[in-house]
Amino acid sequence: MTVNPLITxxxxxxTFGQVTVIQDVTVSVYPGQVQVLLGENGAGKSTLIKMVAxxxxxxxxxxxxxxxxxxxxxxxxxxxxxxxTIHQELNLxxxxxxxxxxxxxxMPTKFGMVDRKELRRQARAALALIGLEIDVDTxxxxxxxxxxxxxxxxxxxxxxxxxxILDEPTAALTRHETQALFAVMADLRxxxxxxxxxxxxxxxxxxxxxxxxxxxxGHFIAEVPASTPEDELVKLMVGRSIEDQFPRRADETxxxxxxxxxxxxxxxxxxxxxxFTVRAGEVLGIAGLVGAGRTELIRAIAGADKYxxxxxxxxxxxxxxxxxxxxxxxGIGHVPEDRKGQGLVLDASVNDNLGYATLASSAKxxxxxxxxxxxxxxxxxxxxxxxxxxxxxxxRSLSGGNQQKAVFGRWIIAASTVLLLDEPTRGVDVGAKVxxxxxxxxxxxxxxxxxxxxxxxxxILGMSDRILVMRDGRLAGELxxxxxxxxxxxxxxxxxxxxxx
Amino acid sequence: xxTTTTTPSTETPTRRSFDYKTFLANNGALVGLVVLCIxxxxxxxxxxxxxxxxxxxxxxxxxxxxAFGMTFVIVAGGIDLSVGAVAALSAMASGWFFVSAGLxxxxxxxxxxxxxxAAGVINGAANAYGKLPSFIAxxxxxxxxxxxxxxxxxxxxIKTAPEVSFLGGNIGPVPxxxxxxxxxxxxxxxxLNRTVLGRxxxxxxxxxxxxxxxxxxxxxxIVTVFALAGLFAALAGLLLAGRLDSAQPQAAAGYxxxxxxxxxxxxASLSGGLGKISGTFIGALVLVVIRNGLNLLNVSSFWQxxxxxxxxxxxxxxxxxxxxxRNS
Numbered sequence: 080m081t082v083n084p085l086i087t088x089x090x091x092x093x094t095f096g097q098v099t100v101i102q103d104v105t106v107s108v109y110p111g112q113v114q115v116l117l118g119e120n121g122a123g124k125s126t127l128i129k130m131v132a133x134x135x136x137x138x139x140x141x142x143x144x145x146x147x148x149x150x151x152x153x154x155x156x157x158x159x160x161x162x163x164t165i166h167q168e169l170n171l172x173x174x175x176x177x178x179x180x181x182x183x184x185x186m187p188t189k190f191g192m193v194d195r196k197e198l199r200r201q202a203r204a205a206l207a208l209i210g211l212e213i214d215v216d217t218x219x220x221x222x223x224x225x226x227x228x229x230x231x232x233x234x235x236x237x238x239x240x241x242x243x244i245l246d247e248p249t250a251a252l253t254r255h256e257t258q259a260l261f262a263v264m265a266d267l268r269x270x271x272x273x274x275x276x277x278x279x280x281x282x283x284x285x286x287x288x289x290x291x292x293x294x295x296x297g298h299f300i301a302e303v304p305a306s307t308p309e310d311e312l313v314k315l316m317v318g319r320s321i322e323d324q325f326p327r328r329a330d331e332t333x334x335x336x337x338x339x340x341x342x343x344x345x346x347x348x349x350x351x352x353x354x355f356t357v358r359a360g361e362v363l364g365i366a367g368l369v370g371a372g373r374t375e376l377i378r379a380i381a382g383a384d385k386y387x388x389x390x391x392x393x394x395x396x397x398x399x400x401x402x403x404x405x406x407x408x409x410g411i412g413h414v415p416e417d418r419k420g421q422g423l424v425l426d427a428s429v430n431d432n433l434g435y436a437t438l439a440s441s442a443k444x445x446x447x448x449x450x451x452x453x454x455x456x457x458x459x460x461x462x463x464x465x466x467x468x469x470x471x472x473x474x475r476s477l478s479g480g481n482q483q484k485a486v487f488g489r490w491i492i493a494a495s496t497v498l499l500l501d502e503p504t505r506g507v508d509v510g511a512k513v514x515x516x517x518x519x520x521x522x523x524x525x526x527x528x529x530x531x532x533x534x535x536x537x538x539i540l541g542m543s544d545r546i547l548v549m550r551d552g553r554l555a556g557e558l559x560x561x562x563x564x565x566x567x568x569x570x571x572x573x574x575x576x577x578x579x580x
Numbered sequence: 581x582x583t584t585t586t587t588p589s590t591e592t593p594t595r596r597s598f599d600y601k602t603f604l605a606n607n608g609a610l611v612g613l614v615v616l617c618i619x620x621x622x623x624x625x626x627x628x629x630x631x632x633x634x635x636x637x638x639x640x641x642x643x644x645x646x647a648f649g650m651t652f653v654i655v656a657g658g659i660d661l662s663v664g665a666v667a668a669l670s671a672m673a674s675g676w677f678f679v680s681a682g683l684x685x686x687x688x689x690x691x692x693x694x695x696x697x698a699a700g701v702i703n704g705a706a707n708a709y710g711k712l713p714s715f716i717a718x719x720x721x722x723x724x725x726x727x728x729x730x731x732x733x734x735x736x737x738i739k740t741a742p743e744v745s746f747l748g749g750n751i752g753p754v755p756x757x758x759x760x761x762x763x764x765x766x767x768x769x770x771x772l773n774r775t776v777l778g779r780x781x782x783x784x785x786x787x788x789x790x791x792x793x794x795x796x797x798x799x800x801x802i803v804t805v806f807a808l809a810g811l812f813a814a815l816a817g818l819l820l821a822g823r824l825d826s827a828q829p830q831a832a833a834g835y836x837x838x839x840x841x842x843x844x845x846x847x848a849s850l851s852g853g854l855g856k857i858s859g860t861f862i863g864a865l866v867l868v869v870i871r872n873g874l875n876l877l878n879v880s881s882f883w884q885x886x887x888x889x890x891x892x893x894x895x896x897x898x899x900x901x902x903x904x905x906r907n908s
Contacts, residue, residue, distance in 0.1 A: 421789045426786050426854065
C-alpha cells in the first residue's frame, strides 16, 4: 500500500476557550477507502469533521491534501479540494424543490435565467446516483426526513467529491434506505472516492468500512480494521466493556393489569383501525418502515394530534381526543421523535427543561415552585447520570444522549407511568443508549408500561417484550419477543419495496 | 462540544482575572448607558440637573411601560406592532367614558385599561386560534385601533378624567409617572420571573412545540401574553394622556417601534425565549437619554433619528456577537 492519502489530519489539536476538544489526533482518508470515525457523543468527532470541511481551523498540527500541507480557511476552500460533507443536521431549503436544492448555488443558466429543463435533468442524474426516484419538482419540505437526507446525499455526490464526509447519514434511514446508501458508497469506492464515515450503528462498520479510527475524549485511541468485533470496538470507544447492548429484564411473571388500551384508533390518511393493549411492566415495540404511521399513532395517543374514531384509555379511563394535558394527568409521558425540534427548549437550562411538564402542577397560586423544582431536577439528573457542569447550563451544550435523558427525566419528575417513546436512542451513543435501556427497565420494574417506536431493528428485538409491526398505517402483525427475528419483522413491515413512497 | 465530566478540575481554572469580555458582552446596554451618561455630563452642564433627570424619568415611563408589555410578547416569540395605537385608543376611550358616557372618573380609568386588555386578547386570539402571524394580527390591530381612536374623538382631543390626570401629576416632588414606572417594572419582572405564566413564556418562545408536548397550554399562554401587552399599553396611554390632561388622537404614534427597540437593545432575541425586564428598562433609558442629550446639545430632531437608528443596529450587532461567543 503505497497509495498516498487524499487528506490527512496530522497531530491536530483544537481548543475552545479553555476546553481542549481535540488533542493530537491523526487520521487519514485514502482513495477508494471508507475510514470510519468512532467515538461517543462529545468525543470530538464533529470537531474533527469540521476541520476537514473548513469550518474550524486546527490550533495545532497540520492538514495535508494530496500530501501537501494546506489550510482550509473556509468551506468553499474545502469544496474546491473536492471535499463534500453531509451534515447530521439537514441543510436544505424546505420551500424549494428537490431539483433546486440539489443544484443550489450552481443552478444552470441560459441567458442569465435559470434553465429549468437543464436543472431538472442534472438533478435527476444526481438522484439516479443513489437510485432515488422522486418528482424533482416536489418541495423538499413535503418529503419525510429520510428522503430529505437522501436528497442531501445526492446533492453532495453531484459535486464530484473526492472526499466525502458522512456524518451519521444512516441515523434516520430505514434498513432498505441504508442498504441503498451503502450500495452507492461501494460504487463510489470503486471510483476511488475516499470517505470519512460516522455512525452509531456498530453493525454498519464491518459492512461498509475499511479502517476504524477510535477517539475518546478528544484523544486518538486506536486505529483498527473494520472487521474488529463489535465488543472490542465498544470497549475501545467507551474505555470499558459493556456486557450487554440490550439489557432487557422482563418480569418473569407478567402482570395482568392492563394500563394502556387503544381501540380501533383511526386517523384518515395516517393510520387505520389500530387496537392494542399494554400491560404494567411491559415494553411494547412498534416496528415498521418510515412512513408506516408509527409516529402519527404515538402522537395521537399522547394527545398531540387529533384522530377521527376509536379511543385511548389509561387504566380504564377514556382520554379526550387531542388533549395533551389530560393525557399527562392520566400518566402518559411522550418522548418525541425529534429531540431538538419537539423535545427540548434548547436555549433554556437543564433545570427548566426537566420541569416543563410539572411547571403548573407544582405551582402554588400561579407562582412557580423554584426550590422544589431545583431539588427534583437535581435528584433526577443524578439518578439518570446526566453529565453536565451545572443544572443551569443551557441544554443545547449537552451531548445528544444526555439531552435525551433529560427528556426522560421530565416524565420521571411528572411520575408518568405510561411512556410513549419515539426513536428513543436516535443520535445517542452506545454508552448512553445502555443507560436509557436500563432506565426503561427500571420504569417497567416499577409497574410502568412502555410503548417504543424504533427504526433500529436490533433495539426493537432486544428491548421489546412484544412487537407490533405496522405497514401502511395498519397493524400488519404481532410477534412475541421469542418469535421475532429481523426477517420475520421485515417480512411483515415491507410491502412491495419499489412502491415505497 | 460539551465536556461530559463533572470532575473538580474543571472548576479550578475558572477562578481567574475579571473577564471583561464576557461582562461587556452580557451587559453591553448597561455599559453603553453609563458611557453615554458620563459623556453627556462632560458635554453639557444641563444634563445632570434635578429637573432634567425628572424629565428623563417622565419620558422614559411611557416608553418603558409599553416596552415591558412588549417584552412578554417578544420573549414568547411574537411581536406586537399595535401597542402605540392601543395606548392611544385606551386613553381616548377613557376620555370618552368620562366626558360623553358620563362615567365616574375611576370607572373611566379602569374602562381605559379594559379596552387595552380587550385589544390584546383579540391580538392573542387571532394569533393563537386564528393562526395569523403575530406581525399581521397586530399590524391589523394597529390600523383598527388608530382608526377607532379617530372615530371616537372625531379627530379632536378629549379631556381626561381627574383620576387619569392624577397619573400625570406629582406626589410631593416625585412625578406620578415615575412611581407608576417603578410599580410596572416590579409587577412585570415578578410575572416574568416568578410565575408559571412567565416561565411558560420563555418555553413557548424558545420552542413552542416542545412546550406544547410537555403539556403547557400554549394557546392560552399566547392570549394572556398579548392581553398583558394590551394592558401595559393602555397604562402607558393613560400616563401620556394624564400628563397632557387630554387624550390626543395621534398620541403614541410610532411608539411601538421605540418599544421594540428598547426590548432588543435590552438583550432580548426577536426569535423568542430570551429577554429580561431589567434589560428592557435599560434599553428604554438608552433611547430616552440619547434623545434628551441630543436635545440639550441642540442637535436637530432629524439627526436624532439617524443616531437612534445606528444605536439599534449597534445593539443588535452586539447581540449577535454575544450569541456567537455563547454557542462556541
